[in-house]
Amino acid sequence: MSILMRLGEPGQMEPSTMQRPAETNIDDAVAHEQRVYESSNPTSRRKFEAAKEVLPGGNTRGSLYFDPFPLFFQSARSSKVIDADGHEYSDFGNDLTAALFGHSNEAIVAALKAGLDNGMSYGGTHDHEVAFAREIRHRFRSIERVRFLTSGTEANLAAIRLAKAETGRGLVLGFFGGYHGNVLNWLEPKSEMNVDRADVRLARFNHIETVEQIVRDEGKDIAAILVEPIMGSAGGFVAETTFLSRLRSICDEIGALLIFDEVQTARFALGGYQSVIGVYPNLTTLGKFFGGGLNFGALGGAARHMDRLGPGHARMLSHGGTFSNNVLTMIAGHAALKKVFVQENVDRLNSRSNELRSALLRRANTRGVPLQLGSFGSLISTHFQAEMPRGPEDVKTPAIFRKLFQLFMINNGIFITRRGQFTVSMANTEDEFSALENAFDRFLDRYGELTDDYR
Numbered sequence: 296m297s298i299l300m301r302l303g304e305p306g307q308m309e310p311s312t313m314q315r316p317a318e319t320n321i322d323d324a325v326a327h328e329q330r331v332y333e334s335s336n337p338t339s340r341r342k343f344e345a346a347k348e349v350l351p352g353g354n355t356r357g358s359l360y361f362d363p364f365p366l367f368f369q370s371a372r373s374s375k376v377i378d379a380d381g382h383e384y385s386d387f388g389n390d391l392t393a394a395l396f397g398h399s400n401e402a403i404v405a406a407l408k409a410g411l412d413n414g415m416s417y418g419g420t421h422d423h424e425v426a427f428a429r430e431i432r433h434r435f436r437s438i439e440r441v442r443f444l445t446s447g448t449e450a451n452l453a454a455i456r457l458a459k460a461e462t463g464r465g466l467v468l469g470f471f472g473g474y475h476g477n478v479l480n481w482l483e484p485k486s487e488m489n490v491d492r493a494d495v496r497l498a499r500f501n502h503i504e505t506v507e508q509i510v511r512d513e514g515k516d517i518a519a520i521l522v523e524p525i526m527g528s529a530g531g532f533v534a535e536t537t538f539l540s541r542l543r544s545i546c547d548e549i550g551a552l553l554i555f556d557e558v559q560t561a562r563f564a565l566g567g568y569q570s571v572i573g574v575y576p577n578l579t580t581l582g583k584f585f586g587g588g589l590n591f592g593a594l595g596g597a598a599r600h601m602d603r604l605g606p607g608h609a610r611m612l613s614h615g616g617t618f619s620n621n622v623l624t625m626i627a628g629h630a631a632l633k634k635v636f637v638q639e640n641v642d643r644l645n646s647r648s649n650e651l652r653s654a655l656l657r658r659a660n661t662r663g664v665p666l667q668l669g670s671f672g673s674l675i676s677t678h679f680q681a682e683m684p685r686g687p688e689d690v691k692t693p694a695i696f697r698k699l700f701q702l703f704m705i706n707n708g709i710f711i712t713r714r715g716q717f718t719v720s721m722a723n724t725e726d727e728f729s730a731l732e733n734a735f736d737r738f739l740d741r742y743g744e745l746t747d748d749y750r
């Protein structure tokens with residue numbers, strides 16, 4: 296839309312939507328899309344350069360950066376985001392899954408407005424946290440008690456600490472490519488930002504023999520297995536159900552706790568993805584959309600484990616957090632669960648997203664372009680390759696092709712992040728699905744053959 300709106304203005308680049316012979320190689324293709332992007336977004340570029348004076352690399356949240364420079368957003372409403380150059384995009388980035396309800400959902404905003412005048416941070420216990428926790432407990436079979444926190448990272452840190460305390464053991468078994476927060480980033484396991492590096496053992500996702508090997512060697516020291524039931528940030532790899540069931544039985548055999556990081560996957564069903572696959576963890580971590588759009592994290596599980604976090608327990612693990620029960624977050628999260636994240640809306644989102652998946656696959660198949668769509672339902676991870684990846688090591692789509700795809704989509708009015716995931720929200724409209732499918736057609740026509748270079 297944005298680029299189309301600017302057609303005919305003096306000095307404008309040729310938009311990437313116009314038919315012309317396909318670039319013969321990926322470098323030329325990226326150079327073309329980048330020229331279009333740069334010439335269309337001078338204000339974002341200027342703001343990005345200025346931001347570097349006060350923010351490291353002009354950035355606050357690493358996952359939002361992409362080269363040559365990220366868009367600066369001015370506002371967001373429902374399913375649209377508007378950037379500093381005035382372009383309006385259909386938002387299929389949706390805050391890296393956090394904006395499940397779209398932007399400024401009316402029911403959530405109404406609840407927040409009603410709450411705002413009564414104080415933004417009580418510094419005391421209140422009904423909203425109890426009501427919200429009760430609703431989560433009602434939905435999740437594996438959750439009896441909830442500890443609220445302020446981020447998914449914090450939830451996973453607390454889960455690990457609790458598991459270590461409960462088992463009296465020191466190791467955590469996770470997976471290469473798992474992302475559990477900014478200090479539990481196993482996409483980059485050696486990063487010095489990661490905590491507890493010496494206490495973490497990493498196996499290969501969907502390769503149970505690598506788990507069993509670690510368990511054979513060090514099983515008696517393992518406090519927990521921490522896993523995303525669908526590996527999200529790394530590329531939407533769906534865990535085979537037998538893999539997760541085996542993790543469940545291994546934990547039972549060795550006396551470790553199974554932790555499901557459902558920060559992304561809880562969106563797939565009211566009771567989380569665990570209710571879809573029928574494998575239940577000891578502890579579950581939640582985040583992102585669950586706070587209704589405000590800062591959020593939560594840890595839930597059986598009372599016998601969770602109660603150690605509470606005052607009065609003989610072996611209490613003392614654990615605070617200034618904004619953990621922030622009244623606005625509790626109001627927003629509770630309103631979201633009661634009014635928006637309801638069965639009918641989840642069903643509609645899943646089925647519409649599945650139709651979108653089929654449409655994208657059909658379009659690629661017709662043209663003989665290899666396409667795999669990872670993840671589940673409303674999270675659609677694109678991999679332009681012949682085989683569906685089961686884990687990070689199976690990804691063949693090169694970073695430069697992802698760059699091409701993202702810049703093309705942005706140049707065509709569809710906002711997605713560099714990782715190439717369509718994140719569908721409850722606010723996305725039929726017009727936007729059509730616009731996305733049409734842009735995808737044009738992308739395939741123009742650049743689909745470039746996949747020959749690496750497949």
Ligand SMILES: Cc1ncc(COP(=O)(O)O)c(C=O)c1O
Pocket residue numbers: 391445446447448449451474475476477523527528556557558559582583591592
């Ligand atoms: C699966 C998963 N776990 C945990 C986190 C960390 O959550 P937060 O960014 O709120 O700390 C993320 C964030 O992307 C995530 O995707």
